[in-house]
Amino acid sequence: MKDTQPSPDCKASAEAKAERQEPLRAGAALGMVGNVKPVVLASLGLAAVLGTVGFVFAKVDFNAGASNLSFPLPSSQPLPAHASSKSSPAERLIQTEIDGHTPEGQLILAYQHLARGNETQAFSTAEQLVQRQPDFALAQLLYGDLLLARSGRPEAATQVPQAGAASGAAAVAAASSIEGLRAEAKLRLAALVERPPHNALPRQLLNLTPGVRHAVVVDTSHARLYLFENGADGLKLLRDSYVSIGKLGTGKLQEGDQRTPLGIYHVGVRRDEAAARYGAAALPLNYPSEYDRVLGRGGSSIWLHGERAGNYARGPQSTDGCIVLSNDEMRSLADIVAARETPVVIVEKIEWVDRKLALKAPADNGFEQAYQAWQQARLSQDAVSLRGFYEPGLERGSDSTAARLDANLARMAKQELPVQRLERLSSLPWPDAPGVKIVTYRELSPGGGAPKLKRQYWREKDGHWTIFFDGLVS
Structure with missing residues (x-):
């Protein structure tokens, strides 16, 4: 396994970093209190966030006191274990119990309060969150939106301060940052609603x-x-x-x-x-x-x-x-x-996949037979049979490279490389290529000592499984 010093990646945006502190400063200046009109919440983009749970757009009617999301999820969508299959995404969002001890949980609680039409509680939760986690940009955006709504100037949420000749670039960067945060909110909420199926x-x-x-x-x-x-x-x-x-x-x-x-x-x-x-x-x-x-x-x-x-x-x-x-x-x-x-x-x-159905699913008999045959040949040091499992001409430190394979097989022919036990840990199919499998296993020698952790890559062609890499995991 490659383990080298990496090059820099995932660079943070300086503009977004500076913007995170604005809502807190704005809150001190505004000092506004009171509930927010539904139309104001909608204009701030909160409707778009709350209405896209499940990746399906739906109208949010704050006048009704809660999100009016009437569309059904496809039957294949994951459901919370406690949720009824007839409940709407909005009902699941409102009813799901949230662990408010984590920053994400506290953020979701704030959105939950909004979906229930309780802006005051949403504001309080968002305020507590930005005080606890001031570097949480999405929490700052939500808090800032609610502050602007209370101030009676919701249009300021979409305005970018002018900065001379650089204002065009600043406006684009700010809009992109806000869109990214709204997308983050939708994904976090969708994860709450679209839970994995039970069992x-x-x-x-x-x-x-x-x-x-x-x-x-x-x-x-x-x-x-x-x-x-x-x-x-x-x-x-x-x-x-x-x-x-x-x-x-x-x-x-x-x-x-x-x-x-x-x-x-x-x-x-x-x-x-x-x-x-x-x-x-x-x-x-x-x-x-x-x-x-x-x-x-x-x-x-x-x-x-x-x-x-x-x-x-x-x-x-x-x-x-x-x-x-x-x-x-x-x-x-x-x-x-x-x-x-x-x-x-x-x-x-x-x-x-339902685990009960998975237990009844047919095994990949072709691969299992090939693996068991390889395992038996290795345990018995059957050099002639083992050669037929390995593809020729492969490099990169594998036991299946030509020179190393020849040397190992020659020693096995003399019974010089005994193995006490081979313990398979996993056999995983490549996600979009079921004809490729990755096997991780431990090799224990009769003389004791630390087991060797090894990994194989198998592939199938014309019904025949062969190994194209077999080596130690470093």
């Missing part, structure tokens, strides 16, 4: 063994990271977090394209020495993987990391390719996951 798992995690303690899945279209814990009863969702991804979206192909890769990766050794640049903690990912290299994809230094000082979070698409969490969320994640073993599945959208 469901992402399809890519169905074959994890108990040896893998945790797994991470990133749903890039919903700007959400899901952390799963593996226990005696199988995988369970531990928590989920808002994340930011590449400025130009997903599908990374080359260095500097500002895209986040899609695929299956594993976390490297935690890096804390670059805190000024990468926040509270950072976990390198092994991008490009061996399959990425086969496809000709390049680039480097794709990490899961926190936010730099002075910024709680950023817009949904605002990094140079990394996946960025708030510092508190990143710290909690880094404290839990095991280096080199924890898979990180990055997809456009998670395909949730």
Whole structure:
């Protein structure tokens, strides 16, 4: 796994940083109190935020005292375990119990109060949040909107101060910053309403063994990271977090394209020495993987990391390719996951599968037969059979490179490389290529000593499975 000093990424906007303090200064100057008229709230863009839950536009009628969102979600949409399938997104937003101890939870509480028509409570919650977390730009925007509404000058929310010849660029930057924050609000609210189905798992995690303690899945279209814990009863969702991804979206192909890769990766050794640049903690990912290299994809230094000082979070698409969490969320994640073993599945959208149905789903018999045959050949040091599993001509330190494979097979023919046990930890299909599988396993030798953590990349062609990489995880 590549683990080098990264180049700078995910640059913060100086303009946005300066703007974060404006609402607090405005509040002191205005000193306004009282409730806000519904039409004023709508003009501030709050209607657009609250009305886009579930990524479907709907009219918000504040005169009714709550969001009037009557559209149904598709039947395939995830539902909260406690919510009725007949409830509307607005009802779920209003009824869902929120943990107000986290900054995100407190923000959602404020939006919840607005959806219920309780502006006074929303204002109080937003005010407490910006005092607690002054670097939370979205909270500052919400608080500033409510201050402007109370002042009777809601139109000021869309006005940009003139700054001479540079005013045009400043206006564009300010508008872009506000749009990014509104998009962040929509995604955070949608994550509250569109919860994963009860007792469901992402399809890519169905074959994890108990040896893998945790797994991470990133749903890039919903700007959400899901952390799963593996226990005696199988995988369970531990928590989920808002994340930011590449400025130009997903599908990374080359260095500097500002895209986040899609695929299956594993976390490297935690890096804390670059805190000024990468926040509270950072976990390198092994991008490009061996399959990425086969496809000709390049680039480097794709990490899961926190936010730099002075910024709680950023817009949904605002990094140079990394996946960025708030510092508190990143710290909690880094404290839990095991280096080199924890898979990180990055997809456009998670395909949730009922775990009961998944247990009845047919296994990939072709691959399982091939893997079991390879395992038996390796345990018995059957050099002749093993050669047929490995593709020729591959490089990059794999045990399957020509010179190393020949040397190892020669020793196995003499029974000089015994293995006591092979413990498979996971077998994960590449998200958009089920004919490619990534196997992580431990190799234990009869003489004792530390087990060797190794990883294989298999692919299928014309019904025949072969290995194109098999090597130690560094």
